[in-house]
Amino acid sequence: MIEIHTAKEIQTITNTYQKEGKSIGFVPTMGFLHEGHMSLVKKARKDNDIVVMSIFVNPLQFGPGEDYEAYPRDIERDRKLAEEGGVDVLFTPAPEEMYKAESTVIASVKKRTDVLCGRSRQGHFDGVATVLTKLFNLASPTRVYFGMKDAQQVAVVDGLIDDFFMDIELVPVDTVREEDGIAKSSRNVYLTQSERKEATALYKALRHGARRVSEGERNPEVVKKEIRGILEKTSGVIDYAEIYSYPELKSLKTLSGKFIIAVAVKFSKARLIDNIIIEIPDDQKEDE
Amino acid sequence: MIEIHTAKEIQTITNTYQKEGKSIGFVPTMGFLHEGHMSLVKKARKDNDIVVMSIFVNPLQFGPGEDYEAYPRDIERDRKLAEEGGVDVLFTPAPEEMYKAESTVIASVKKRTDVLCGRSRQGHFDGVATVLTKLFNLASPTRVYFGMKDAQQVAVVDGLIDDFFMDIELVPVDTVREEDGIAKSSRNVYLTQSERKEATALYKALRHGARRVSEGERNPEVVKKEIRGILEKTSGVIDYAEIYSYPELKSLKTLSGKFIIAVAVKFSKARLIDNIIIEIPDDQKEDE
Structure with a gap:
């Protein structure tokens, strides 16, 4: 597994894979990996030549008073799990790598957001759609993997890929649960x-x-x-x-x-x- | 020159060019071509293996009371000029091909728009950025060509490509003028x-x-x-x-x-x- 921190490097590498005709499965995460994430990796590993995972706690999708600072992080453990799971390229950018001091353009989600989590998380899905547009352009995925636990996110990503004509297959993966039924999170x-x-x-x-x-x-x-x-x-x-x-x-x-x-x-x-x-x-x- | 009307077909063709390692120069237009547009084609022709031009009067970038319906159209003449200029692929989609009945996501421009044309054209650059995001994903360009006559548009496209990490080179081309100096339009x-x-x-x-x-x-x-x-x-x-x-x-x-x-x-x-x-x-x- 190689680990990459900059946009330029990941784009260079995924461009090379593309030119070699290799399929790329992409698993975007905010880290603190659990079996839910690993089920996405497993599926991506099975479907593609190359598996790319990103770990990026995206500030833009946290509202004021939400848990951005407190969001759990454990990059050492994540790195180990990613490698064991068969990730080829781990992308771990710093926030300033993903967001310039002044952003000119964002992706703005106009439907599918005024209900469920979107209702109480103003701007959350704009943040999700914006970072995913960036990450998709960097990782050049053939397929992207998202857990159905956040079904509204999957619905928004479906709209994003569809509306922007992204040449990407969205693969929703069933929620992984503990033995007593509680969803992994x-x-x-x-x-x-x-x-x-x-x-x-x-x-x-x-x-x-x-x-x-x-x-x-x-x-x-x-x-x-x-x-x-x-x-x-x-x-x-x-x-x-x-x-x-x-x-x-x-x-x-x-x-x-x-x-x-x-x-x-x-x-x-x-x-x-x-x-x-x-x-x-x-x-x-x-x-x- | 081949002419294409659907998103699916253009994506298939440009994917093939990409796999063959061919560079693609893309000239997005709203048609009614004049020498300004043709100077973009000329430059694209010189720089790339393949030249793709789109002709699409984008409803999303016209505000209420603006001239969407009245915007001049002459597809027969445009087709001839494009072919003569050396365009390989002409993409002429219908509005319903570019916009589903319900869009979920748009590109929203947050900077560089509250001045010049953006000030009096509310939402204009959101429409521009949205259609260009779609068109760029369909045409998979190596380079995109824009006339400096709409310098604010060039500034917005610069922000769009930069913020979304699009792997595209923006080529601004000098304004073409009549003999008395007036910009072609x-x-x-x-x-x-x-x-x-x-x-x-x-x-x-x-x-x-x-x-x-x-x-x-x-x-x-x-x-x-x-x-x-x-x-x-x-x-x-x-x-x-x-x-x-x-x-x-x-x-x-x-x-x-x-x-x-x-x-x-x-x-x-x-x-x-x-x-x-x-x-x-x-x-x-x-x-x-």
């Missing part, structure tokens, strides 16, 4: 022991919702209410428990097609998110 | 005969400004006042007559370094722009 370390136990409620609530849909429930309000009921039993504060079409993230009066059930709960020092994507086949829809 | 056809004569005042005013600087004048206010004096003799309305650092487009208290003198005048049916870039060498600056 860098932020889980902030949970107290009792919160850690309570946090299993997120996935329990989602599975309950999925079960109600499979039983034939088509009223999103009914499903949301029952999900909230489960989440309210924790000590956390519900940020949202919503159902939207996916990836468009629009409201639904009746459940049909492809949609997401998504929840976010604030515990004392960590806000956890989780979701489940459900697709009701067209023929089943017609039965309604 | 698709909009010149809207001038009445008497306005056409008066319109020479724009370049005369710019040359006067350049002469005053070369004589040692370093106060931008003095130069601007004299330029306005020349423009005020026309029947047109001065939109602006300004001096800024280039390409940053920031105000200057004293003339130094690289800067632009730029003017815009509204005639009855056409708003004309012109500019001149001046660089005062560092040693000369120290003499002041």
Whole structure:
């Protein structure tokens, strides 16, 4: 594995791979790697000649009062995990390498952001889309890998690639979970022991919702209410428990097609998110 | 010359050129080609293996009440000129090919836009940056060619390429002028005969400004006042007559370094722009 810090160097290397006709799988991360990230690397390793990973805690996607400074970092451990996972090129730029003192242009996300995490994180997805536009242009990926844990991010990246005609295949990868169902996350370390136990409620609530849909429930309000009921039993504060079409993230009066059930709960020092994507086949829809 | 209408086809073709190691010179235009455009093609032809030109009147860069519908179009003539100029691939997409019914992401220009044309054309440069991001991703250019007549556009494209780490060389090309000095423009056809004569005042005013600087004048206010004096003799309305650092487009208290003198005048049916870039060498600056 080689490690690179500058934009110029990574662009030179990925250009060379491109000229050699090698496919590049790219896994952008903010580091503090866990099994969720490693499942992306595993998939990228399987699909491509070259695997590039970036580790960059992107200041632009943190709002005022969010946890940019406190975001967990452990580059030594990350480096080891990346190498073990089969990463060929690790890109670890400094913030001043990615952002000039004065930026002229940003990527601005106009849809799919006024709901779920986007609603409470003003400008968050502009930051995500901007850094990804930069990183994609540097890594020249054939395929990019994102975890479905942040399904709204995947929806935004889908729009970014599609709207900007980026010649990149988006590969969404299923959320990796602990044995008790809780989604792997860098932020889980902030949970107290009792919160850690309570946090299993997120996935329990989602599975309950999925079960109600499979039983034939088509009223999103009914499903949301029952999900909230489960989440309210924790000590956390519900940020949202919503159902939207996916990836468009629009409201639904009746459940049909492809949609997401998504929840976010604030515990004392960590806000956890989780979701489940459900697709009701067209023929089943017609039965309604 | 081949002509292509869809995003998918152009991306396939330019991908093939890239794999063959061919350099691509790209000339994005809104059509109604004149010698200004052809000078870009000539330069692109000289520098690259392949020349790609796009003709697309981009709705997103026209504001409400601007001349999108009335913008002059003559695709038959353009096709002939492009072929004669040595264009290999002509890309002529329909608006619905470039913009989905619902765009998720746009490129938003945060600097270099609150002055000159950007001030009176709200959102204009977001439209320019967005369509160019799309076109650049489709045409995969080695080099892109822009006329310095729209120097603010060149400044924005410079920021776009730089901030997004696009692996593209920006080649600014000098403004092509009629014998009497007026800059070639698709909009010149809207001038009445008497306005056409008066319109020479724009370049005369710019040359006067350049002469005053070369004589040692370093106060931008003095130069601007004299330029306005020349423009005020026309029947047109001065939109602006300004001096800024280039390409940053920031105000200057004293003339130094690289800067632009730029003017815009509204005639009855056409708003004309012109500019001149001046660089005062560092040693000369120290003499002041």
